[in-house]
Amino acid sequence: MNLSAEDFQAISLTLQLASVTTVLLLLLATPVAWWLAHTQSAWRAPVASLVALPLVLPPTVLGFYLLLALGPNGPIGQFTQWAGWGTLAFSFWGLVLGSIVYSLPFAVQPLVNAFEAMGPRPMEVAATLRASKWDAFFTVAVPLAKPGFVMAAMLSFAHTVGEFGVVLMIGGNIPDKTRVVSTQIYGHVEAMEYSQAHGLAGVMLVFSFVVLLGLSWFNRRTTRHQKVGA
């Protein structure tokens, strides 16, 4: 395999992007998922649909609207300029923002499933033992929902690594700043540098397979545990 220095730059940038995105996404997705799992509100369906939108929308649609929103006349662009950060397109944090939107359903859905599977009982029991809501959440809910967190983290990370359309639309393809693995592969293919494309594409293929294999093992182990526990 013949990976160039630029290819390694793209790999390292992609891993940074996926790590930062995953951490921020878990922080954001947890309260959203908790609310979705417990609310009776009429807003549940619209919010759930909004969260699931990136699943069905083409990434070019997300990228296009992000480009408009991030620009100096868009709502996000006006906010970031007001905050003194300039505009976010073509920057690492712009990509982080795009990735959070793009991977949101992959973080929220496993968490909703985990919180729902828990049922109301554990929290009720904790409450009768006079645990505060926060205490019960961190000492009862989070450990019980651990498989959901692991699944959410792995899916968000892998999905962000594989992101293409959004970074193509708002990235600007700047080496070491916004050029990630998927856009680098795209560039190689378009420039007909097939052997270089093969190198990087092979890395992606192996990575994705290993993640899915890991998830599948993890799933079997936790379901077996739960059966044994039940």
Next chain:
Amino acid sequence: MTLRLMLAFASTLFFAAAQAGEVTVAVAANFTAPMQKIAKAFEQDTGHKAQLAFGATGKFYAQIKNGAPFAVLLAADDETPARLEKEGLAIAGTRFTYATGRLALWSKQANVVDDKGEVLRSNSLNKLGIHKIAIADPKLAPYGIAAMEVIHKMGVQGSVIPKLVQGESIGQTYQFVSTENAQLGFVALSQISVDGRIPQGSAWVVPQHLHTPLKQDAVLLNAGKDNAAATALLKYLQGDTAKTIIKSYGYAL
């Protein structure tokens, strides 16, 4: 109308319909708007129908190599048609330049770009607070290569290159500038001109001697070898109707 005249008229119609063919054309994305107009006129004038597919020339090349049923290619460069001909995928001797692209430095804001491109010098960039300049990826797009040539010829690499952002195609480059995520950018003149005018923002139409000509060549592909509509379309592209349309979109001939 007498019966005889009506019969004659009907038979002409029938004859024309029998002759009318269809041609599938791969068209470089930057030529989308003029080609839609040309195809309509072509259909009216000859009765032949042109099915148009728009996209990146490099992608079309890969598709044609893998057996895509395009009869005609209108490329964004002159290298791809030549290469297809050399590889035996296009009919030798059918290549010609149907349009020459013009490059423009464009800003969505009025009074940013002057008519000599002096805005690219570092003191102007600083004064105007310009921190992003968009070009098409020079590795992938002829317009990107041309833009880099202009930057080098003007000797403004030092001030411009650190501010560059690259669109994957000239279409995306246009998007970066038109959403004002980049305050300036090198786009195709055809993207910003309407009836020979530039209605929005400020622009410098780059003189052609500052870069290699952006020749866009057409070629008849193997799949169009015995297709009368394909041959007719290539001829039509060199006629006056097509030429007028092409020029009105800011291409040179």
